[in-house]
Amino acid sequence: MPAAGALREPAAVAVTGVSKTFKLPHQQYHTLKERALHPFRARTFDVLQAVNEVSFDVAPGEFFGIVGRNGSGKSTLLKCLAGIYHTDEGELLVNGRLSPFIELGVGFNPDLTARDNVVINAIMLGLTRQQARERFDDIIEFAELEEFLDLRLKNYSSGMTVRLAFSIAIQVDADILLIDEVLAVGDATFQQKCFDEFHRLKERGSTVLFVSHDMGDVQRFCDRAMLLDKGRVVDIGDPASVARRYNDINFGRFDAPANGDGAAAPDRDGSAAAILDSWFEDPERRRIAMVAQDEPCCACLEVRFDEALDDPIFGVALTNDAGHTVFATTTAAEHGPTGHFEAGERTIVRMRFENWLAAGRYNLTPTVARNGRGDDVLAVHDDAASLIVHGDLGAGGIARLPHGFELEQA
Amino acid sequence: MSSVEVSAAPATSRKGAGHHAPSAFGDDLRRFVNLTVMLATTDFKLRYFGSALGYLWSLVRPLLFFGVLYVMFTQILHAGRGVPHYAVYLLSSIMLWTFFAETTGNAVQCLVAREGLLRKIRFPRLAIPLAVSLTALFTLATNFAAVLIFALASGITPRVSWLALPLLVALLAAFAIGTGMLLSALYVRFRDIQPMWEVIAQVLFYGSPIIYVAAQYKSLVHVAMCNPIATILTEMRHVFVDPSAHSAATYIGGAPRLLIPLGIIALVFALGLWFFNREAPRIAERL
Numbered sequence: 001m002p003a004a005g006a007l008r009e010p011a012a013v014a015v016t017g018v019s020k021t022f023k024l025p026h027q028q029y030h031t032l033k034e035r036a037l038h039p040f041r042a043r044t045f046d047v048l049q050a051v052n053e054v055s056f057d058v059a060p061g062e063f064f065g066i067v068g069r070n071g072s073g074k075s076t077l078l079k080c081l082a083g084i085y086h087t088d089e090g091e092l093l094v095n096g097r098l099s100p101f102i103e104l105g106v107g108f109n110p111d112l113t114a115r116d117n118v119v120i121n122a123i124m125l126g127l128t129r130q131q132a133r134e135r136f137d138d139i140i141e142f143a144e145l146e147e148f149l150d151l152r153l154k155n156y157s158s159g160m161t162v163r164l165a166f167s168i169a170i171q172v173d174a175d176i177l178l179i180d181e182v183l184a185v186g187d188a189t190f191q192q193k194c195f196d197e198f199h200r201l202k203e204r205g206s207t208v209l210f211v212s213h214d215m216g217d218v219q220r221f222c223d224r225a226m227l228l229d230k231g232r233v234v235d236i237g238d239p240a241s242v243a244r245r246y247n248d249i250n251f252g253r254f255d256a257p258a259n260g261d262g263a264a265a266p267d268r269d270g271s272a273a274a275i276l277d278s279w280f281e282d283p284e285r286r287r288i289a290m291v292a293q294d295e296p297c298c299a300c301l302e303v304r305f306d307e308a309l310d311d312p313i314f315g316v317a318l319t320n321d322a323g324h325t326v327f328a329t330t331t332a333a334e335h336g337p338t339g340h341f342e343a344g345e346r347t348i349v350r351m352r353f354e355n356w357l358a359a360g361r362y363n364l365t366p367t368v369a370r371n372g373r374g375d376d377v378l379a380v381h382d383d384a385a386s387l388i389v390h391g392d393l394g395a396g397g398i399a400r401l402p403h404g405f406e407l408e409q410a
Numbered sequence: 411m412s413s414v415e416v417s418a419a420p421a422t423s424r425k426g427a428g429h430h431a432p433s434a435f436g437d438d439l440r441r442f443v444n445l446t447v448m449l450a451t452t453d454f455k456l457r458y459f460g461s462a463l464g465y466l467w468s469l470v471r472p473l474l475f476f477g478v479l480y481v482m483f484t485q486i487l488h489a490g491r492g493v494p495h496y497a498v499y500l501l502s503s504i505m506l507w508t509f510f511a512e513t514t515g516n517a518v519q520c521l522v523a524r525e526g527l528l529r530k531i532r533f534p535r536l537a538i539p540l541a542v543s544l545t546a547l548f549t550l551a552t553n554f555a556a557v558l559i560f561a562l563a564s565g566i567t568p569r570v571s572w573l574a575l576p577l578l579v580a581l582l583a584a585f586a587i588g589t590g591m592l593l594s595a596l597y598v599r600f601r602d603i604q605p606m607w608e609v610i611a612q613v614l615f616y617g618s619p620i621i622y623v624a625a626q627y628k629s630l631v632h633v634a635m636c637n638p639i640a641t642i643l644t645e646m647r648h649v650f651v652d653p654s655a656h657s658a659a660t661y662i663g664g665a666p667r668l669l670i671p672l673g674i675i676a677l678v679f680a681l682g683l684w685f686f687n688r689e690a691p692r693i694a695e696r697l
Contacts, residue, residue, distance in 0.1 A: 030599075030600065031601055031602040032600040032603070084432060084528070084529060084530070086431045086432055086692055086695075087431070100531050101530060101531045106527060106530040107527050107531070116452075123444055123445065124448070129448075
């Protein structure tokens with residue numbers, strides 16, 4: 001079993017051996033009539049073990065990511081934590097006030113105005129009516145929806161609804177927040193605001209349990225992450241290594257998920273090099289999540305070598321949200337030999353580029369390969385970091401090539 | 411399924427400290443009350459939302475409805491001849507029956523209708539059926555305003571005995587909430603509860619002295635009065651409409667026998683609460 005984490009002293013959340021099973025009857029006896037007509041028919045059912053002896057601790061002030069594929073038990077676990085589902089076995093300890101919700105905008109009523117919905121939702125999330133009124137202005141200001149206060153919610157766009165929901169959620173006085181995939185909607189500017197808010201929460205010492213599919217978000221915000229597969233904990237550790245494990249599972253290279261050590265995937269896990277981290281930064285080497293069009297930036301990766309290597313090849317690819325690879329480059333193609341690295345050595349690779357990207361969101365996939373044709377990949381990290389490019393330059397397309405117009409009148 | 415103790419378990423013995431499994435009441439009584447009231451007021455508000463008359467409609471609607479019944483039963487059907495203030499009794503009993511029918515009828519599906527809340531927020535489960543009865547209580551209050559207008563217009567003068575009305579409403583509410591808790595929790599397991607309850611409600615409607623009075627039970631009166639609704643309506647007639655009408659105790663055959671309908675109310679309420687509380691932790695996953 002993976003260790004429950006090194007952080008021991010009064011944990012904000014301590015989960016010990018929690019299991020949750022669902023009974024899925026073969027024959028759905030959903031009416032009294034059927035029960036009365038067939039009282040002796042054997043009631044057979046499948047048992048679905050949604051969460052299987054999961055244990056972990058989260059320290060106060062920690063950002064803890066929970067990742068896994070669909071059906072891996074993430075949401076069930078979160079519902080057990082939130083007190084929505086009853087757990088079959090195990091112990092859940094929570095120190096501090098726990099936010100009662102796992103999803104944003106629950107209980108919004110489309111027939112009521114934003115004004116009414118703010119108060120209703122705030123009460124549902126645990127504020128009193130008076131607190132809800134006091135914080136009303138802050139909520140609306142953060143959501144930037146002052147002009148749409150008296151519009152019924154059914155006339156809101158999905159992005160506006162999420163903004164409103166997020167703004168209410170952060171007003172709830174909780175020491176521990178449970179967040180299930182929130183940032184998928186909303187425009188780039190608002191996403192950045194949410195990220196900033198997360199940092200503020202982090203500084204204030206709030207503990208956040210964050211469920212996501214976006215490895216970039218998990219690596220950017222989380223101090224630690226946990227990977228679930230088929231209800232079991234596969235890995236708990238630093239987000240970068242968990243993200244890599246997640247990718248391995250996604251691509252089917254990981255056959256023994258319950259076996260918690262890295263030996264199970266010999267071709268890449270425990271190989272000659274590991275990507276520890278990857279990120280975007282500005283020319284002053286500050287990490288960024290967002291950049292204006294035309295402002296130069298760097299895509300970076302930190303690599304640790306586990307055996308001595310000569311001239312390994314570092315690669316970087318940028319894909320947009322539609323999944324198109326907008327740009328890919330390697331040191332072999334553009335830089336030349338990279339030199340010798342000893343086992344245990346670490347290096348940071350920076351790929352500086354002129355930002356000719358169209359506005360949108362881009363994901364970074366770094367790779368490390370053995371010297372050669374570049375097909376002996378030692379480590380790859382799909383969508384390990386993301387960058388939002390904002391601005392309104394260009395008239396369309398996926399890139400804005402450096403260009404100029406010339407007009408000649410005949 | 412084995413339950414192996416994980417060696418890395420934190421060495422703490424406070425089981426469940428700060429954490430609560432889903433339950434009927436939740437862990438914070440103030441939040442429970444806030445949520446119940448909020449759900450009820452929102453429901454009540456939505457009912458009249460967007461109508462031109464707004465809240466005025468909540469008063470106009472029962473006035474019009476009772477006006478129709480009044481004309482129908484007294485001027486056309488000539489029902490209740492020989493019953494003093496029959497029209498006022500009819501309206502009052504319809505008003506109380508509507509409260510019971512609305513609470514129980516809406517309670518059946520209330521948990522399923524609020525699935526979104528139950529599955530996404532830690533939510534005291536009992537707040538939902540309670541809010542249903544609170545909404546019905548709001549309707550009862552506005553209907554009572556209309557009934558009062560009819561009563562005063564019919565020449566009934568206010569009496570001290572009217573003070574017994576809240577007690578009767580409380581008894582009826584206990585009966586309705588008890589039934590509502592039972593029905594809402596049962597419906598999560600058995601979806602044919604709804605048509606079954608519709609039939610039972612019809613039987614209760616015609617079995618209770620609503621469009622007739624208790625005297626018309628004739629020889630069956632001792633048995634029929636064991637129905638809590640019959641007892642409540644008959645007592646209501648005595649204290650509110652016509653002091654010369656017999657009290658429920660007289661009809662049922664002596665005050666001690668009133669323990670039967672009162673016992674039924676207590677039993678249904680206790681059964682509803684027990685069953686709801688038992689089912690509460692697993693309601694969310696069975697929806």
